[in-house]
Amino acid sequence: MATESADDILRVIIKCINFAAIKHKNQRRKDPEQTPYINHPIGVAKILTEEGNVQDVNIIQAALLHDTVEDTETSFEEIEDEFGSTVCQIVKEVTDDKTLPKAERKRLQIEHAPASSPGAKLVKLADKLYNLRDLERVPPQGWSAERVQEYFNWAQKLLMASEAQTKI
Numbered sequence: 001m002a003t004e005s006a007d008d009i010l011r012v013i014i015k016c017i018n019f020a021a022i023k024h025k026n027q028r029r030k031d032p033e034q035t036p037y038i039n040h041p042i043g044v045a046k047i048l049t050e051e052g053n054v055q056d057v058n059i060i061q062a063a064l065l066h067d068t069v070e071d072t073e074t075s076f077e078e079i080e081d082e083f084g085s086t087v088c089q090i091v092k093e094v095t096d097d098k099t100l101p102k103a104e105r106k107r108l109q110i111e112h113a114p115a116s117s118p119g120a121k122l123v124k125l126a127d128k129l130y131n132l133r134d135l136e137r138v139p140p141q142g143w144s145a146e147r148v149q150e151y152f153n154w155a156q157k158l159l160m161a162s163e164a165q166t167k168i
């Protein structure tokens, strides 16, 4: 928010990092080094600030929190109570329904991409960019070359779907 002071912004960003770190504390990435999962949401937020020049603090908060509901015991109510409805709405838009089969989740991401909000598109695309770079660095344990290639193909489809109807 434009009216927020630098102190407020700093406080809320540290609050988000702390919240996400606690929620993801037992989770590791799928790489052979089992990197702590928190490196991912922090890296996604950094792509947006450093490479995307994103200055909207709500979008950066949503990036830091983007996998908490999908991957940990976190509810949208908790996100809304702690960080407000704007942040919660973006997190909702980028959260997959993990009760659905994977192919359906991936299909729905593409179906929902065109009409997503600009903030959700930014978080989603930074998320994909981080994951693609991670795949290039070292594939997750057990992933074949075909599976890696499939993720690249799907990410490209998602990017093209996100470009449609964009009013950024």
Ligand SMILES: Nc1nc2c(ncn2[C@@H]2O[C@H](COP(=O)(O)OP(=O)(O)O)[C@@H](OP(=O)(O)OP(=O)(O)O)[C@H]2O)c(=O)[nH]1
Residues within 6 Å of the ligand: 028, 029, 030, 031, 040, 067, 070, 102, 127, 130, 131, 132, 134, 135, 139, 140, 151
């Ligand atoms: N490249 C890579 N990805 C890893 C690693 N560890 C965990 N992941 C996560 O795995 C997900 C991609 O793997 P998939 O097999 O396609 O999806 P799934 O885990 O949801 O079933 C991403 O979830 P996501 O961020 O929720 O994005 P999405 O692709 O599911 O939308 C990504 O963050 C890793 O070491 N490298």
Ligand SMILES: [Mn+2]
Residues within 6 Å of the ligand: 040, 066, 067, 127
């Ligand atoms: Mn993610």
